[in-house]
Amino acid sequence: MKKIRWGLLSTARINRRLIPAIRESERGELVAVASRSLASAEAYAKEWDIPVAFASYEEMLASDAIDAVYIPLPNHLHAEWTIKALDAGKHVLCEKPFALTVADVDMMVAAAERTGNVLMEAFMYRHHPQTLKIKELLEAGAIGDIKLVRAHFSFPLEDDGNIRLHPDKGGGALWDVGCYPMSIAQYIAGGAPIEIAAQQVTDANGIDRTFTAQMRYPNGILAQISCSFEMQFCTTLEIQGSKGRLMCEWPFVGIHENDGPHITIIGEDRIPQTIMYDGHAEYLYLGQIKNMHAAILEDAPLRVTHAETRSHVETLVRLYGAVKS
Numbered sequence: 578m579k580k581i582r583w584g585l586l587s588t589a590r591i592n593r594r595l596i597p598a599i600r601e602s603e604r605g606e607l608v609a610v611a612s613r614s615l616a617s618a619e620a621y622a623k624e625w626d627i628p629v630a631f632a633s634y635e636e637m638l639a640s641d642a643i644d645a646v647y648i649p650l651p652n653h654l655h656a657e658w659t660i661k662a663l664d665a666g667k668h669v670l671c672e673k674p675f676a677l678t679v680a681d682v683d684m685m686v687a688a689a690e691r692t693g694n695v696l697m698e699a700f701m702y703r704h705h706p707q708t709l710k711i712k713e714l715l716e717a718g719a720i721g722d723i724k725l726v727r728a729h730f731s732f733p734l735e736d737d738g739n740i741r742l743h744p745d746k747g748g749g750a751l752w753d754v755g756c757y758p759m760s761i762a763q764y765i766a767g768g769a770p771i772e773i774a775a776q777q778v779t780d781a782n783g784i785d786r787t788f789t790a791q792m793r794y795p796n797g798i799l800a801q802i803s804c805s806f807e808m809q810f811c812t813t814l815e816i817q818g819s820k821g822r823l824m825c826e827w828p829f830v831g832i833h834e835n836d837g838p839h840i841t842i843i844g845e846d847r848i849p850q851t852i853m854y855d856g857h858a859e860y861l862y863l864g865q866i867k868n869m870h871a872a873i874l875e876d877a878p879l880r881v882t883h884a885e886t887r888s889h890v891e892t893l894v895r896l897y898g899a900v901k902s
């Protein structure tokens with residue numbers, strides 16, 4: 578069985594979620610990590626039992642030891658290193674938000690098309706059975722015609738030096754966690770909104786600590802999304818339909834130590850029906866790794882398409898613009 582050899586482009590904290598997923602997959606193996614210094618790369622490789630450590634990102638991309646890279650770099654570096662990786666002949670899984678401008682998205686996608694390498698935005702929840710079931714239920718008319726989507730993601734960020742709060746590095750609650758409610762609203766509504774309105778609470782550096790928005794879609798669906806660095810950890814999804822409502826308390830992370838992922842539907846009979854899912858963290862991230870492998874080895878379609886990714890970034894940019902106008 579051919580295996581895809583993965584390299585991690587940096588020692589970012591989020592790697593701890595992807596590493597078990599790569600190792601759990603049947604057609605992937607983690608072989609390398611790169612950092613800005615050899616000492617840092619070697620220490621990380623030792624900690625996570627990774628065979629090869631590279632002293633620079635360029636060195637790893639030039640190596641024949643890897644086939645695909647995961648890019649968890651700060652937001653403002655996604656476009657630059659994605660394009661470099663694709664041009665070096667590597668397949669790329671790039672963390673969300675994919676880029677900070679639509680122009681960058683277009684250049685990244687053009688690089689993938691030019692090189693023939695696979696490129697996908699890392700929205701891991703889109704691959705989880707819970708998300709797929711939500712879509713299935715909605716398309717089957719479980720709550721009638723969809724009227725309203727409400728989605729929220731927040732966690733307290735108290736470290737003022739955190740990179741998520743740097744204006745020049747793509748910082749902000751909307752870029753970091755608000756992209757999840759925005760993306761699931763577009764997934765459910767079937768495309769980008771035609772009308773938007775937004776409000777934010779910013780800090781002294783102009784970074785949005787809390788962001789809320791309302792959107793209207795061509796098919797008449799409305800969405801209300803919110804995100805924050807000033808509230809306790811919370812992820813929620815509620816979808817109101819003409820014949821009932823669907824609720825999900827863990828739509829994006831798929832895991833909680835006291836309350837596993839589940840969907841609750843309340844139909845016309847007003848009797849709640851609950852569907853439970855296995856939501857351990859490795860499984861959550863495993864889906865996107867499997868999709869990458871299938872796309873690379875079998876030319877299977879990406880679950881998060883380039884068109885969707887472009888729409889994600891375009892909507893985020895529009896939302897930020899809506900509060901600045």
